[in-house]
Amino acid sequence: MTAIIQKIFLLCFSSLFLLSAEITLYSACDKEPYSYCENGEVKGINVEIYKAIFNKIQDYSITIKGIKWKEGLKKMKDQKIKMFGSISDNSEKYPFISEYTNPFLYKKQTLLCNESIKGLKQKWPQDFYNLKIATSEDFIESKNFKEAVTKGLITQVKGTHNENFLNLIKKNIDCYIDDEIIIKKKITNQIKTYQENNQSMSILKNIQIIKTINTFGQKIVFSNSAFIFQEDLINQINIAIKIMQTSKEIDKIINNSLNNYLNSNLKKTVNVSVYNWGEYVSDKIVSNGVLAELVEKSYKNQNINITYNFVDSNYAYLLTKWGKSCVSLPWAKTEEKLNYMYFSEPIKPSKTYLFYNKKNFKDGIKYNTLDDLKSYRIGGLNKHFYNEIFKKNNIDYTYFKTLKDAIKALLSNKIDIIPETKEIFISDSKRFFSNELEHLSFHDKNFIDSNMYLLFSKRCKNSEQLRDKFNQGFQNIKQNGVLKKIINKYNLQIEDFIEQETDSNKTTVLTHKNFKICEEQCNAFLQKEKITFSSGTSVIKPENEKLFVDLSSILLSCPETRTNIIGHTDTTGSNEINQKLSLQRAEAVVNQLIKLGINKNNIHAIGKGESTPIASNETKEGQEKNRRIECQTFKSSNLTNQ
Structure with a gap:
């Protein structure tokens, strides 16, 4: 009888062991190239190392599943998963983790x-x-x-x-x-x-x-919810890691996995959603226009082919926003787009003017400030960068599906003004309204300076890599002379495309100003048009919107210049509070300028508090002068040593 009981016990114990041996390891879906998910499969350097480790372990059947990094940590904390790979250390940062393997990498x-x-x-x-x-x-x-x-x-x-x-x-x-x-x-x-x-x-x-x-050190970790034979599993994993490190197997896995990742991660053909933008992008031109050819050559430099899908501008934007198209061309930056898209390096500067019908305004339109535009009926395309400026300044604006429709409304006196670039407005006017050209004109003062970019949908997995591949290719065709050949082919000027390579391999920016001229212009502007904040805060007042557009235009003309935006305060309040407030205000200004196209790598916020007054703090007038924002510029190759 005793022997029978022993056999039953052993059978039950063996069944329990077999059941417990079914283990799931969760690995991050968002830690490329170490661990990432693609088409429902977990891949990466770490994942290949896990597989090699588990192939050396007996008695355990281990499945690898993908999970987002933060979600995995949360489920570890809630004890909903037992085994997670990987975490870099065993600090007190993760008290919900009970045990770690030895580092495998x-x-x-x-x-x-x-x-x-x-x-x-x-x-x-x-x-x-x-x-x-x-x-x-x-x-x-x-x-x-x-x-x-x-x-x-x-x-x-x-x-x-x-x-x-x-x-x-x-x-x-x-x-x-x-x-x-x-x-x-x-x-x-x-x-x-x-x-x-x-x-x-x-x-x-x-x-x-x-x-x-x-x-x-990268380690496989276990939650506080321990399972049977966990200690034995950890021991076997550590033994396998030791064997693989000694034989250099892990080094081979790293090299092979990374090569596979780099070679296969990007599509070799990318579809770009575009709309007709004058002669720069057009389905009426064999090569689709200079910007289209520029993008094609930049990607070809990176061994990626391009196909173009021509649709109207609204649909091109929506396709990219939804992730149905991963890349779109050409666009200016707006705050809304930044929520859904990544942007390439600038590919073309652009000036927007205010066009009107001379039959209705024989003496021209009045425009010095945004307030001057409130008395006019303005119309144009949707999703353009200037739409947000009109909205924030309570200026009425009528949307049209195409520029052709907007020009038709202008000629029929349904609207008074269309904001648009000269190239695009004149191109569409010649194309559709050649008999009416003599009636169309524009205000001499340009409305806004901006840049045009490629958009990359944040909903597409490889968008950041597609952006980086384009930026690298664009940089290369500037250096090897391909960009210059493209521009010459269209009888355009190299100045219109920002940079030109000289024989000495040194970039010369033909339209750039001396960096000290930019500093003088920036500070002169800030003295005349003072940036205002809500009292005691770093919140910029809404009426500063046009001011920032003009300030960004000054800095955009100096793209090879590093700029420090420096905040100053008066002596009201403690020195510590003023130091902090001056930095926060400078950072707020920097963030606004980045949104308007200033390269984030070329602009930096500094707070100097009350340390450098330019007037006496004994009077309200002096305090007002001391509460200020200043610019300090450097050549791009110089260090920002302040």
């Missing part, structure tokens, strides 16, 4: 800098004070780095991996911190690109890996 935070940084003593971070250092969005900040940024000793710029690498090459930043694996692959791929396009690789000699500043 070490991620190194590496500092990549311009050659001008060679003479530093390499103590981190103190030897890197007064530099502009870029970090990726998933950068793990050390305490000493965070303190240096907070105190203004280091200027931190946040961007994607590709943005940071390109900005380092172009010397928009001094250094950037990234994962060592990604940095080495970026350099390798850049060399390959230069070789394929017969370009000089001398530019890469100007950047160098300085040092590793942090190392984080």
